[in-house]
Amino acid sequence: MLKAENITVRYDGNTVLDNVSFILPKGSWLMVAGPNGAGKSTLARALAQGVPYSGKVIYDGVDIASLKPAQLARKLGMLEQSNHLGYSFTVSEIVRLGRYAYRSSPFSKADSDDESLIEKALEYTGLTQLAERSVLTLSGGELQRVFLAQLFAQDPEILILDEPTNHLDLVYQKGVLDLVRQWVKGTGRSVISVVHDLSLARAYGDKALLLSQGKAVAEGAPCEVFCDENLNAVYGMDVRGFLTSLLDQWK
Ligand code: ADP
Ligand code: MG
Secondary structure, three states: OEEEEEEEEEEOOEEEEEEEEEEEOOOOEEEEEOOOOOOHHHHHHHHOOOOOOEEEEEEOOEEHHHOOHHHHHHHEEEEOOOOOOOOOOEHHHHHHHOOHHHOOOOOOOOOHHHHHHHHHHHHHOOOHHHOOOEHHHOOHHHHHHHHHHHHHHHOOOEEEEEOOOOOOOHHHHHHHHHHHHHHHHHHOOEEEEEOOOHHHHHHHOOEEEEEEOOEEEEEEOHHHHOOHHHHHHHHOOOHHHHHHHHHHOOO
16 A cells, blocks of 8 residues: 655745645556646655655555665656657667666676566567667657656556656557556556546546645545536636537547
């Protein structure tokens, strides 16, 4: 079980995340939603130990903040909202970096477990054919899949994904979401993802957290958290009316 207790983040004296708490059982997927600037990415980064915060992140009774970097990388992996690369690594080199936390020494060679996880990660994300390409030549969606593959190769117990389907076409959106769902259910691991698409959040989430102006407006079952009252208050519009009108076009 993952427990976030009173997570608070301040930038230059401004509170951008204010006492956010939630509980996530193993084998479940938490969807974090809310308007631009609500603090979703900040929460994701705080959980992943990427920004200073007050409060506690407890996993299996252990305070995540007490872990050494290699231990942390086995417990938790994060996909950032946007990734940039300045060097001409190949796709498979970037994916391989996901395995470093498992080496006995930084100079030891990859073993067969590493190789099979790297191959599987490339295959799952549809990158096998691109394995030897320079990442500098990839499209946004292809690059997004490279970082996802790196995370799958890292194989942490908790995945934190900040808008994972951002640059992906519909085929890969569905592919990635199904893959993550399979990964959660098959292994009893946990996922926290930031999403804008509330239909996807309802379809794939076991739990939901709605943020607005740094505060948790609601936490719990997606169908309860994403009720008209909460959504209309947070987004300031008739969310259900808008989403159903979009869908009606397809009837
Ligand atoms: P979201 O991901 O929900 O769109 P963010 O977590 O990125 O929102 O940002 C929440 C708020 O914190 C925003 O008002 C943003 O401008 C501010 N913020 C984010 N990162 C920083 C930073 N490094 N320094 C100062 N303010 C920041
Ligand atoms: Mg964000």
